[in-house]
Amino acid sequence: DIQMTQSPSTLSASVGDRVTITCRASQSIITWLAWYQQKPGKAPKLLIYKASSLESGVPSRFSGSGSGTEFTLTISSLQPDDFATYYCQHYDSYPWTFGQGTKVEIK
Amino acid sequence: QVQLVESGGGVVQPGRSLRLSCVASGFTFSMYGMHWGRQAPGKGLEWVTDISYDGTNKYYADSVKGRFTISRDNSKNTVFLQMNSLRGDDTAVYYCAKDGADWGYGPRGGAFDIWGQGTMVTVSS
Numbered sequence: 001d002i003q004m005t006q007s008p009s010t011l012s013a014s015v016g017d018r019v020t021i022t023c024r025a026s027q028s029i030i031t032w033l034a035w036y037q038q039k040p041g042k043a044p045k046l047l048i049y050k051a052s053s054l055e056s057g058v059p060s061r062f063s064g065s066g067s068g069t070e071f072t073l074t075i076s077s078l079q080p081d082d083f084a085t086y087y088c089q090h091y092d093s094y095p096w097t098f099g100q101g102t103k104v105e106i107k
Numbered sequence: 108q109v110q111l112v113e114s115g116g117g118v119v120q121p122g123r124s125l126r127l128s129c130v131a132s133g134f135t136f137s138m139y140g141m142h143w144g145r146q147a148p149g150k151g152l153e154w155v156t157d158i159s160y161d162g163t164n165k166y167y168a169d170s171v172k173g174r175f176t177i178s179r180d181n182s183k184n185t186v187f188l189q190m191n192s193l194r195g196d197d198t199a200v201y202y203c204a205k206d207g208a209d210w211g212y213g214p215r216g217g218a219f220d221i222w223g224q225g226t227m228v229t230v231s232s
Contacts, residue, residue: 034218043222050214087152091217094166096154
């Protein structure tokens with residue numbers, strides 16, 4: 001199985017900060033990677049698919065990059081609505097697996 | 108609007124069974140694969156199983172293989188998760204999710220673009 005490792009596990013930041021979350025795969029997944037945002041008590045929301053494609057309706061301050069085994073999710077200017085937990089997920093080969101999550105907290 | 112509504116969760120004793128349902132609306136259900144994922148209390152997300160748009164192909168996580176069965180009824184826009192031999196570590200919120208690609212092909216195939224609100228399953232004696 002492909003293991004997904006996110007860093008950091010927790011991130012403290014202020015409104016307006018540029019935030020970067022890293023996701024590493026245990027083997028190459030080319031660009032078969034998605035990013036999700038989840039708020040407490042709510043279902044996840046798709047932000048990015050195929051590593052860098054922005055889902056329709058998602059603000060342009062979110063961007064994704066990377067290929068192979070290393071990927072990043074960047075929020076260019078953190079907004080109050082962005083405080084949440086973020087997960088990466090690969091869909092290269094079964095079983096699909098998620099990273100353990102990165103919680104973005106208010107500094 | 109596009110919507111998924113799960114039902115069937117509850118409290119069940121270890122070893123017993125439960126059947127979850129997920130009713131879809133707002134899109135052509137028969138064109139899309141469907142997934143079930145889960146999230147144990149305070150933990151991260153785990154993919155559980157998925158089924159192709161026509162029900163032909165099904166895949167399972169090792170943790171549920173042989174105990175859980177996914178199925179769908181395209182005439183009723185519904186996907187099911189039959190859970191047998193339930194264990195304590197199956198306790199979680201169970202989400203159904205729509206696959207991102209019609210017919211399963213394309214760059215969104217394997218990404219989950221619409222999620223239901225979740226249904227809680229608690230396995231406890």
